Amino acid sequence: MKTMWRRACGLTVAPLVMASAVACGGGSDQASEGTTLRVIVNITPNLTEKYWNDLFDGYEKAHPGVTIKLELTGTISPDAKLRQDLAAGDPPDVAQQITPKADNVSLFTDLSDQPWIKKTPLTAQYAVGGKHYVAGVGEQIQSLVFYNKAAFAKAGVDAARITTMAQFTSAMGELKDAGYKPLQTAGQWVTGAQFSMIADAGVLTADPEWSAKRNQGKASFAESGYLPYFDHYKSWIDDGYLEKSALGLTYADGQTAFLNGKSAMYVMGSFFVPAADAAKKSDDIGVFTMPTDGAYPSGQFGNISNPYVVVNKSRHKAEAIEFVKWATTDAAAIKSQLASDGNLREGFTYPMSSLGTSVQQILDKAPSVLVKSGESEPITGFSDELNKQIQSLYTGASPEDAADGLDKWWNSQS
Amino acid sequence: MVELAELTAGLDRQARRRARLRESAVSFAMMGPAVLLYTVMTVVPVGVAVYLSLTDWDGFSAAAFIGLDNYKHLFDDPSSSEAWYVTALIATAGTVLMVGLGLVYALALKGRSRANSFFRAVAYFPHVISALILGYLWAAILGTNGAINNTLAKFGIEPLGFLFDEQFALISLIGVIVWAGFGFNVVLFVAALQTVPAELLEAAAIDGASKRQINLRIVIPMIAPVVTVATVLNLVGLIRAYDIVVSLTGGGPAGSTQTFTYLILARSFEGTKVGYATAQAVFLMVVSAVLALVVTALRNRQDQAATGS
Numbered sequence: 001m002k003t004m005w006r007r008a009c010g011l012t013v014a015p016l017v018m019a020s021a022v023a024c025g026g027g028s029d030q031a032s033e034g035t036t037l038r039v040i041v042n043i044t045p046n047l048t049e050k051y052w053n054d055l056f057d058g059y060e061k062a063h064p065g066v067t068i069k070l071e072l073t074g075t076i077s078p079d080a081k082l083r084q085d086l087a088a089g090d091p092p093d094v095a096q097q098i099t100p101k102a103d104n105v106s107l108f109t110d111l112s113d114q115p116w117i118k119k120t121p122l123t124a125q126y127a128v129g130g131k132h133y134v135a136g137v138g139e140q141i142q143s144l145v146f147y148n149k150a151a152f153a154k155a156g157v158d159a160a161r162i163t164t165m166a167q168f169t170s171a172m173g174e175l176k177d178a179g180y181k182p183l184q185t186a187g188q189w190v191t192g193a194q195f196s197m198i199a200d201a202g203v204l205t206a207d208p209e210w211s212a213k214r215n216q217g218k219a220s221f222a223e224s225g226y227l228p229y230f231d232h233y234k235s236w237i238d239d240g241y242l243e244k245s246a247l248g249l250t251y252a253d254g255q256t257a258f259l260n261g262k263s264a265m266y267v268m269g270s271f272f273v274p275a276a277d278a279a280k281k282s283d284d285i286g287v288f289t290m291p292t293d294g295a296y297p298s299g300q301f302g303n304i305s306n307p308y309v310v311v312n313k314s315r316h317k318a319e320a321i322e323f324v325k326w327a328t329t330d331a332a333a334i335k336s337q338l339a340s341d342g343n344l345r346e347g348f349t350y351p352m353s354s355l356g357t358s359v360q361q362i363l364d365k366a367p368s369v370l371v372k373s374g375e376s377e378p379i380t381g382f383s384d385e386l387n388k389q390i391q392s393l394y395t396g397a398s399p400e401d402a403a404d405g406l407d408k409w410w411n412s413q414s
Numbered sequence: 415m416v417e418l419a420e421l422t423a424g425l426d427r428q429a430r431r432r433a434r435l436r437e438s439a440v441s442f443a444m445m446g447p448a449v450l451l452y453t454v455m456t457v458v459p460v461g462v463a464v465y466l467s468l469t470d471w472d473g474f475s476a477a478a479f480i481g482l483d484n485y486k487h488l489f490d491d492p493s494s495s496e497a498w499y500v501t502a503l504i505a506t507a508g509t510v511l512m513v514g515l516g517l518v519y520a521l522a523l524k525g526r527s528r529a530n531s532f533f534r535a536v537a538y539f540p541h542v543i544s545a546l547i548l549g550y551l552w553a554a555i556l557g558t559n560g561a562i563n564n565t566l567a568k569f570g571i572e573p574l575g576f577l578f579d580e581q582f583a584l585i586s587l588i589g590v591i592v593w594a595g596f597g598f599n600v601v602l603f604v605a606a607l608q609t610v611p612a613e614l615l616e617a618a619a620i621d622g623a624s625k626r627q628i629n630l631r632i633v634i635p636m637i638a639p640v641v642t643v644a645t646v647l648n649l650v651g652l653i654r655a656y657d658i659v660v661s662l663t664g665g666g667p668a669g670s671t672q673t674f675t676y677l678i679l680a681r682s683f684e685g686t687k688v689g690y691a692t693a694q695a696v697f698l699m700v701v702s703a704v705l706a707l708v709v710t711a712l713r714n715r716q717d718q719a720a721t722g723s
Contacts (some may be wrong), residue, residue: 080683083473104686107474189668246559247667248578257559381681385493391668395580405492412491414479 034065035316037323040078040085040095041070042306045252046274046341059326065400066319082107082311091313093320098309100133101128102376108133109310109317111324120328121345122304125371136304136326142269143201146276146355148283151180151264159288163296165202165232172241175264182241184263188256191247194267198259198302199229199414202292204370208299211376214410221403221410228293228398232255234238234312237394244394270303270363273342273356282353289362304361305343385409437559460699467693470687484693494694496669497677504588504673505652511592512648513641516599521629523605533606538597545594549661552590556662580670583663587671593657595651599644606637628721642713649700649709674698 029245041052049070056068069090072080078097086107087094100108102255105128111117113133120135145168147159157171172182185194185346203210203225213219219236221227236242258266259279266272277283289297308324310317327333343361352360363369365375372378389402389409397405471651488494504719512573518539540622555561556576563573575582609632618628634641656675659665665672665680674696682691 025555083683083686083688086474103472104474188664225423245558245563245578246576247571248556248560248573248576249564250553250557253557253559384681388666388669388672394578395668395670397668408492412487 004181006254015244017229028108034067035092035319036067036069037320038069038092039072039317039323040073040081040092040097042078042097044271044341045255051340054334058332059323061383062326063322066323068323075370076309086311086313087167091315093311093314093316094324095309095311098255099304099307099373099377100128100136100309102128102374105129105133105196107305107309107312107319109312111310111321114321114325116325116329122135122369122371125306126307126373128374134307134309135324136308137306137328138304138336138340138345138348139302139363139369140269140271140305140343141300141302141366141369142197143298143358144197144268144270144272144287144359144362145270145290146258146266146285146287148180148258148264148284149262149286150261151175152177152286153179154178155264159413162288163291165228165291165293167292169232169236169240172236172265172316172326173239176239178239178264181243181257181263182265183236184254184258185242185246185247186251187391188251189383189387190251192383192390195229195233195390197267197269198290199226199369199373201298202229202294204301204372204407205262205292205368206294207317208370209376211372211378213304215375215377215379217411221406222400225293227399227403230393230403232394234393234399234402242394243328247391247394270342270344270359273359275342275351276355277342277353285355287355287358287362289366295367296363297365297367299370300363300366302369302371303373304371305341306337318356379410380414381413382410415428449708463692463696467691467696468470469689471689471692473688477689482687484690485697487690488693488697493602493669493672493677493681494674497672497674500584500670500672501653501655501674503584504591505649505653506657507588508646508652509648511588511646512596514526515592515596516603516644517634517641519596519600520603520607521633524604526700534597536597537600540594541597543594545657546661548590548594549658552586553662554584554679577663578667580667583667586664589656590662591652595648601649602640602644603637606640607633610636611636638713638717642710646706646709653702653705654699 018134031153039052039056041047041049042203043049043052049072052070056148060066060068071081071085074129076084078095082092082098084143093365101321110131112134117132117135120137121139122136123132127137134264145162152159152175153170154414157174162168162171166361175182185191207213210219210224214241221230233242246275249257255268255272255275257263259276259281261284273282274287289300292298306327310320310324314320327337331348334345334348335350338345338348342356342359344360385406389397389406393399393402432480449696466477468479468481469477470480519533523533527678557563557571560576562576566573576586576587577583614632615628618632623631650713656676658677659671659676660680663671665676674694676700678691678694680690682694
């Protein structure tokens with residue numbers, strides 16, 4: 001009986017001992033020979049895992065003892081990945097592609113006292129409560145229409161003369177008659193994102209405070225300058241300028257279809273340029289500013305590129321800040337990141353294709369860069385809901401239904 | 415003498431009581447690890463989830479208690495009702511098809527032969543692969559640029575809307591889910607079929623029962639408990655459908671394949687609404703438990719009616 005009793009006690013205690021051992025054993029990422037910085041990275045067709053490893057190899061060589069470990073996000077967003085890690089008590093040190101908002105700045109280290117922070121782009125636009133929590137590498141602009149030069153030539157359309165939505169729609173008709181799919185779109189997040197690229201240039205140039213007003217409940221999609229853009233978009237679907245079958249394409253498939261010359265136009269951000277360069281199609285593709293129902297050229301809907309934040313709970317904050325400083329101020333690191341994603345930054349140039357140069361010229365002529373951040377940052381989940389509502393235009397919803405659905409969703413979230 | 419006997423009896427009682435106590439203590443100590451693990455792994459997380467569902471926790475700030483607001487929001491949120499509709503369709507159609515097909519397949523392949531073993535393995539094979547990967551594989555087959563539509567395009571045929579038409583996409587999703595999961599039911603049913611006494615089937619055949627009658631009147635009723643288990647497992651599993659949704663349709667087009675779990679994980683947790691997402695998850699857990707209980711209760715009632723007890 002005594003043996004049995006001892007065994008029973010042993011069985012009871014063993015899991016506790018094992019759990020304690022596991023708990024005490026994990027968590028330390030400070031190897032005896034140096035520091036490991038864990039960085040949540042943004043993986044895209046342009047910014048691959050290999051790209052980041054190669055880039056950060058340079059930092060590791062210049063900083064012996066520091067190892068950069070990539071934290072991949074899988075199917076979730078960098079923001080969700082960060083929260084998962086924090087909830088698990090396993091904070092990373094640095095995260096990319098997260099822009100702090102008023103309700104989550106406590107997660108990030110205030111970089112305002114860093115002398116280099118104001119040299120990074122769009123710092124004022126992304127400040128929260130006057131403080132700087134994020135450092136970016138460059139800017140992306142997104143109110144761009146890339147076009148197939150051969151298609152335009154065949155249809156007899158002059159891209160330089162397209163400055164209004166009516167002209168844009170008319171050009172699509174001519175391109176369709178010439179045997180091309182007028183406008184390339186895709187499923188996943190692309191449908192809603194393209195609508196933003198199309199509509200924001202016009203609406204936010206006319207009223208830069210529109211997003212802030214929507215946040216305050218003083219504006220709605222159904223009763224604003226957005227509704228005409230929903231109308232335009234729906235008419236393009238009805239006229240066959242946008243194909244429903246494109247909803248079954250991935251982002252990469254849509255991009256490839258345009259690069260292969262199957263479609264005449266592709267509304268996308270400046271980050272499309274490296275893909276065109278890689279496909280050696282840059283010289284066959286032109287670009288112009290998205291037309292609007294108002295001023296032309298409009299302001300460019302844009303955002304900070306490669307934003308880095310230092311996680312407040314990082315166990316190696318000083319090293320993490322040093323790393324972010326390097327990523328956003330070191331000339332070689334900046335040029336590499338700008339070139340890899342077709343981004344732009346004043347004072348920095350890199351060998352550009354003809355298409356990249358055209359995008360740079362558009363930015364130079366743009367009256368403003370329209371950034372949705374701070375008070376103008378839409379509520380969380382907006383891009384998913386916008387995507388859903390824009391896709392509903394393909395499945396029978398009217399422009400009014402889609403705009404109204406967006407307002408109802410927004411109101412239900414506040 | 416009487417006193418001595420009473421004393422001895424008293425000592426015996428004490429000894430027996432001590433032995434019983436020792437046995438109870440040993441039993442509790444034996445159960446201890448399991449109870450501890452169950453408490454740590456299940457009871458505590460569920461308790462924490464219920465508590466969080468009553469807060470406005472965003473995943474990092476201090477959580478404030480907001481009572482039942484999150485549960486009320488479940489019924490105002492337009493996304494929730496749409497997602498429930500899709501989830502109910504997938505769970506119902508998927509369960510019926512997976513159980514039905516599994517049963518037909520198992521009945522057809524119940525005999526012992528190499529061909530039957532091969533086809534059973536073929537049916538079970540998709541279950542071995544991650545559902546996420548299966549979704550991506552089928553997306554490469556059914557997408558607008560997928561293998562089928564590319565082949566059709568070569569013959570000048572317009573692409574079929576497997577993934578871009580809202581109704582077709584839902585059918586495609588259910589189809590892939592059924593294809594991926596029914597093999598598990600086949601294995602369960604084949605194992606159950608092996609337990610049906612051969613002499614019973616022989617007797618029925620000698621009495622002139624047809625194969626159809628034998629299957630419907632003898633075999634299926636005898637494996638009914640396993641069918642119930644499969645139904646509950648499929649139903650509860652499909653109510654939580656997520657991974658194939660992510661990789662095959664991403665909830666689209668226009669949210670037409672967005673399931674409730676997809677909504678919780680891809681939208682509520684991805685946002686900063688952890689308290690609300692937890693309320694959704696608790697609600698889902700309750701619905702799953704109720705459905706499992708209802709199916710089991712119905713089955714029990716049917717069994718009792720059949721045995722006349």
